[in-house]
Amino acid sequence: MKFLDLAKVYIRSGSGGNGCVSFRREKYIEYGGPDGGDGGTGGSVWAETVDGLNTLIDFRYQQHFFADNGRPGMGNQRTGADGGDIILKVPVGTEILDEDQETVIADMTELGQRFLLAKGGNGGWGNLHFKSSTNQAPRRSNPGLEGVERTLWLRLKLIADVGLLGLPNAGKSTFLSATSNARPKVADYPFTTLHPNLGVVGVDGAEFVVADIPGLIEGASEGRGLGDLFLGHVERCAALLHLVDGSSGTLLEDYKTIIGEIEAYGEGLADKPRITVLNKIDTLDDEERAFLKEELEAVVGGPVMMMSGVSHEGTEDVLRALRALIDDNRLRIKQEKLAQEGEEEQWHP
Numbered sequence: 001m002k003f004l005d006l007a008k009v010y011i012r013s014g015s016g017g018n019g020c021v022s023f024r025r026e027k028y029i030e031y032g033g034p035d036g037g038d039g040g041t042g043g044s045v046w047a048e049t050v051d052g053l054n055t056l057i058d059f060r061y062q063q064h065f066f067a068d069n070g071r072p073g074m075g076n077q078r079t080g081a082d083g084g085d086i087i088l089k090v091p092v093g094t095e096i097l098d099e100d101q102e103t104v105i106a107d108m109t110e111l112g113q114r115f116l117l118a119k120g121g122n123g124g125w126g127n128l129h130f131k132s133s134t135n136q137a138p139r140r141s142n143p144g145l146e147g148v149e150r151t152l153w154l155r156l157k158l159i160a161d162v163g164l165l166g167l168p169n170a171g172k173s174t175f176l177s178a179t180s181n182a183r184p185k186v187a188d189y190p191f192t193t194l195h196p197n198l199g200v201v202g203v204d205g206a207e208f209v210v211a212d213i214p215g216l217i218e219g220a221s222e223g224r225g226l227g228d229l230f231l232g233h234v235e236r237c238a239a240l241l242h243l244v245d246g247s248s249g250t251l252l253e254d255y256k257t258i259i260g261e262i263e264a265y266g267e268g269l270a271d272k273p274r275i276t277v278l279n280k281i282d283t284l285d286d287e288e289r290a291f292l293k294e295e296l297e298a299v300v301g302g303p304v305m306m307m308s309g310v311s312h313e314g315t316e317d318v319l320r321a322l323r324a325l326i327d328d329n330r331l332r333i334k335q336e337k338l339a340q341e342g343e344e345e346q347w348h349p
Contacts, residue, residue, distance in 0.1 A: 014042025016144025043067030163234025
């Protein structure tokens with residue numbers, strides 16, 4: 001399945017049915033009178049989050065969604081049928097934007113959440129509604145209200161607890177594959193990762209979701225490389241993990257490049273809790289590790305951890321540090337631990 005995180009859709013709610021002008025005329029019945037029914041209500045357009053979706057690829061093949069119109073009223077006080085609703089099924093984490101791509105209409109962050117995008121038009125009144133003591137034979141009715149037509153943008157921001165940052169080939173995909181069951185593409189050339197990947201990692205009886213996004217390069221905020229299009233997928237993260245390639249000859253410049261790009265992007269990314277890790281230490285000896293760590297800590301202004309995704313050295317310590325930055329209500333506790341606690345609390349004679 002291809003990954004798509006931005007889609008343009010055209011929606012239109014149904015128009016209401018027209019009211020009916022009708023009079024009761026039956027043989028041998030002395031008194032008739034108006035009996036025109038009301039028109040039916042037009043169908044509405046809804047957005048709903050569903051399980052099992054992690055891309056907007058469905059909206060590449062269908063962009064137009066039109067709800068049914070309400071049926072007109074009929075004689076004998078019969079109301080027209082309502083039009084059927086249209087439901088846009090989107091993955092959790094989808095933002096619905098107006099046509100300007102800036103105004104946020106809805107942020108769908110919970111499973112089963114529903115939002116009304118366009119309300120159907122009300123049905124018109126039949127002449128039965130206008131009957132009164134002074135107007136016992138009204139010959140007027142109301143037309144149904146027109147539906148609402150809108151152009152919207154759907155933007156997916158993946159729900160993850162930790163986001164990975166770094167230059168291309170910094171070892172982000174290797175770290176994700178080493179600590180989770182995710183199998184992102186890993187190769188020895190830049191831009192191996194072309195779309196975000198999610199992986200569930202576990203440490204000390206708790207699990208959390210890590211998002212790997214394509215690497216950033218200098219000028220990404222201006223559109224260079226893959227640009228900063230995928231940074232939106234780490235906006236919802238509780239913490240960021242910044243991987244710096246220890247085998248690079250421009251270690252400090254690499255770090256400053258990423259920091260400059262997330263500051264240029266904005267959206268509060270630079271203010272999120274962040275752990276800086278000196279990666280690929282399996283290629284360094286003890287003297288080089290100590291020297292590079294000291295230099296990087298001087299630029300970061302704080303502690304720097306060391307890790308190797310290939311040899312798994314230091315990965316557990318990094319996961320524990322990330323776990324400490326994530327709120328307990330975002331963690332997923334393993335079922336085995338919950339079951340053991342439940343068994344301990346059970347009473348036995």
